[in-house]
Amino acid sequence: MRNTNSRNNSWHTWKKRVKGGLAFAITAGSLSLIVAIIAIMIGHFLLRGLPNISWEFLTESPRNNNTEGGIFPAVYGTTLLVLTMTLIGVPVGVATAVFLSEYARYGSRFARTVRFAVNTLAGVPSIVFGLFGVGFFIQFIGAGMDTMLGNDVPVWAHPSLLWAAATLSVLTLPVVIVSVEEALRAVPHELREASLALGATKWQTVWRVALPNSLTGILTGSILAVGRGAGEVAPIIFVGAVYSLPKLPASLSDQFMHLGYHLFVLTTQSPDVEKALPQQYATTVVLLALTFALNFAAVYVRIRIRRKSLG
Amino acid sequence: MQLQDKRLFRKKRPRYGEIAIEWSIRVVSSVSILVIVLIFLFVFREAAGIFNSATEAGSTLQTIEAETAGKSEIHTSDNDDLKPEIYNPDSGIETGEAPPANLLPDLQVATTEASGKSEIHTSDDDDLKPEIYNPDSGEEAVESLISDISDKPLQPSKSIWQNLAGENWQPISEEPKFGVTPLIIGTVKTTFTAIAIAAPLGILAAMYVALFAHRRLREIIKPFIEILAGFPSVVIGFFCLMTVASILQDTFGFDYRLNSIVGGLGLAITVVPIIFTITEDALSAVPKSYREAALALGATEWEAAFRLMLPAAMPGVIAAVLLGIGRAFGETMIALMATGNAPLAEWNLAAPARTLAATIGAEMGEVIWGSTHYGVLFFLGALLFLVSFAINLLTEVFVRRRLAKKFQGS
Incomplete structure (x- = not known):
């Protein structure tokens, strides 16, 4: 004691x-x-x-008021959406990250403003991006395109796959920028210095040394963005998603079905919620599996980057 | 020899391709700034329609009031004259001939440049007019107004400001009411519930991971909680709607199955990982020597954790809670699915609530583009954007810099 x-x-x-x-x-x-x-x-x-997931569920269209059949159009629509989103958003995100980590002088006003804008963008509620999609992409750009192309019937000035993808790419921009910048910063300075010492220009160094060495970071950023985009429903409710479609979307100006929105409709607007329950749970599992697979992939790649930068 | 030297020190030819690429990178990187500006412009522009007509109506109303010196009966006769004055400028704005120049001068250039805008609006306008203006204009409306003029003399020319400040949200009715009060109460209620649950939980869990846990446990637990951040919000909404709501009703016997507590719990699930991650980062940034010194001086683990480490990481913790608030109050799908969605102006947590974001999500799909209702929904969106912007500004300017300054020496 x-x-x-x-x-x-x-x-x-x-x-x-x-x-x-x-x-x-x-x-x-x-x-x-x-x-x-x-x-x-x-x-x-x-x-x-x-127990409710079967091959038919994944490959068929919904039937009988969403109580039977499958969710293939929703899976298809989601895939198209995130692919288009990646094509629009990732190049912009990578360019911004390259600028922030390679070109911007530390503490320059422009770089600080960009950084602040990226942070702000990350905090804007997702529904506001939906409104932005309606106000800017559809009513401004879409309408402008229709006038330029001389369409009598609005082809672009209505909700569509393209505008939903554009809206989501704006929403996921901060995700891409942050991961790519992190990867670029993990590239050792000696590599860049060696390249510059051998007479390479700044751009050659960025393009041949920094970017190839941060390819995994670009991959992580894209995967995380896709995961976020696949799960985000609020912004696309009125920018292009619909709850049922007679046929699959064939062009960028078509509307589409989306897994998350499909789940929302199943749970809240189904005429017989009890009967649709198996469908709801199965859809949830597919959505979860999709986003988790993507997130796990991103985490794995990121851990590998960290190990590399440490060692 | 001389020739060689010349070649060696010859000025490099400028590489125009590279200069172009570097400039385009610079330009592309300003896209984020551009997007913020565009959100400001376009969300506010759609919302500005209602305000413009509102300010005009308000000013005319005031002059009339001054002239008639409070004789409410005279308003009826004036009202007939008033109506065209109020609504005509509005429709003029809709067709794009006279945009709200006084509000957004920059925008006017933009609209005139893309002349396609005006075409869409005119076509919309023709469809719209009967729907929007019929209930208010026309003989019947005036007659009905004259009949019950005694209880609401200013009804027809009531400004949009008064309408927005009302206590009822009934956008689809004979006489649309856009009272934002119940929506704001609902948003505050659910956000408060969410933060009251998520903040203690997230902060305490972060303290365990940062202060007590083994380093290897930390490496496992952090990605695991980040998984929660990757949960699509529809899925959490579905979980609350089906499971949490039933469990809570069975346990506490709520009158309403879906209420702001259920919604707040759902929001808390999305907010916890944010608060956890940022707090954990802030706590890890506090130098280890602080805690060791405290323990060496005889402080208990409790004292070291709550009296020293937590205050030292306070700016980060505040940032975490602020960002959590920003996330909770802008979250749409969970609020839409689990709060019951009734726009009630009461503070009772066990009653259903309706948030700003959920209102936009629920009604934007059905609204007629260009109508007053549409403008009001954009106004709600502008409100959301402003608050999230303010929260971010607060965390950026006040909290992050302070945190950085605090540990710069060590």
């Missing part, structure tokens, strides 16, 4: 120990609560959704 010399002191020590233990218990408890919520959610969906 160390602290028996005075009663007061031992009481003090005891209180200290309890408080120390309490700090540990409260914080550990919070963490395990969060982990438990994640585990319960994943387990719940897997248990109820997996």
Whole structure:
């Protein structure tokens, strides 16, 4: 017994120990609560959704008020959407990241403004991007294109795959920029210096040394953006997604079905919610599988980058 | 020898291709700035329609009020004259001939440049007019107004400001009411619930990971919680709608199955990873020596954690909570699915609520483009954008710089 010399002191020590233990218990408890919520959610969906997934479910169109059939048009629409989004957004994101990490002088006003804009963009509510899509892409650019092309019937000035993809690419821009910039910064400075010392120009160094070495970062950024874009529903509700389609979208000016929006419609606007439950859970699992696969891939690539930059 | 030297030190030919590429990179990198500006312009422009007509109506109203010196009966006779004055400038704006020049001068150039804009609007306008203007204009409306003039004398020329400040949100009715109050109350209610749950949970969990956990556990747990951030919000909304709502109703016996507590819980699930990650980063940025010194001086783990590390990382924690608030109040799908969506102007947490974002998500799909309702939805969007912008500005200017300054020496 160390602290028996005075009663007061031992009481003090005891209180200290309890408080120390309490700090540990409260914080550990919070963490395990969060982990438990994640585990319960994943387990719940897997248990109820997996038995309802079949080959037919993945390859057929919905029938009978979404209570039978599959979700193929939604999977197809989502895939087209994220592909178009990647084609529009990733080049812009990579260029911005290259500028921020290679060209911008540290603390220059322009670079700081760009950075602030990227941060702001990351914090804008997704529904506002939807409004932006309507106000800018459809009503301004789309209408302008129709006038220029001389279309009597609006071809571009209505919700479509292209505008939804453009809206989402704006929304996912910060994701791409942040990951590519991180990868570019992980490229050792010695490589760039060696390249410059051998007489290469700045651009040659960027193009032949910095970018190839951060290819994995570009990949992570694109994957994360795709994962985000595949799960985001709010901005595309009124910029191009529809809840049922007679045929698959064939051109960029067509509307499309989307997995997340399909799930939303199934759960909230279905005439017979109970009957549609198996479909709802199965759709959830497909959506989760898609976003998780993408996120895991991104995490894996990112860990590899970190290891490389450390070693 | 001389010739060789000349060749060696010859000035490099400028590489025009590379200069062009470098400039285009510079230009492309300003896209993010451009997008922010464009969101400002275009979301606010669509919202400006209602304000412009509102300000005009308000000013005419004021002059009339001054002339008639408070005789409310006279307003009826004036109203007939007033109406064209109020609505004509509005329709003029809609056709694009006279954009709200006083509000957005830059925009006028943009609209005139893309003349396609005006065409769409005119065609829309023809379809729209009967729908929007019929209920208010026309003989019947005036007659009905005269009949119940005693209780609401200013009804027809009531300004949009008064309408927006009202307590009812009934956008689709004989006399559309766009009272934003219930929506704001709903948003504050759900956001508050979400933060009240998520902030303690996220901060405490981050403290465990940053202060107590083994380094290897940390490497596993961080990506695992980031998975939660990758959950599509529809999925969380679905989970709350189906499972959480039932469990909570069985446990607490709520009158309404879907209410702002259920919605707040759902939002908390999306906000927790944000608060957790940023707080954890901030706590890890506090030098380890702080804690070691405190422990060496005889402080308990509790004291070191709550009296030293947490205050030291406070700017980061505040940033985390602020960003969490920004996320929670702009979240659409969960609010749309799990809050019950009734625009009630009451603060009771167990009652259904409707948020600003959910209103846009629910009604934007059905609204007629160019109508007053459409303008009001854009106004709500502008409100969301402004608040998120302010939150970001606050975290950027106030919190991040302070955090950076604090540990610059060490």
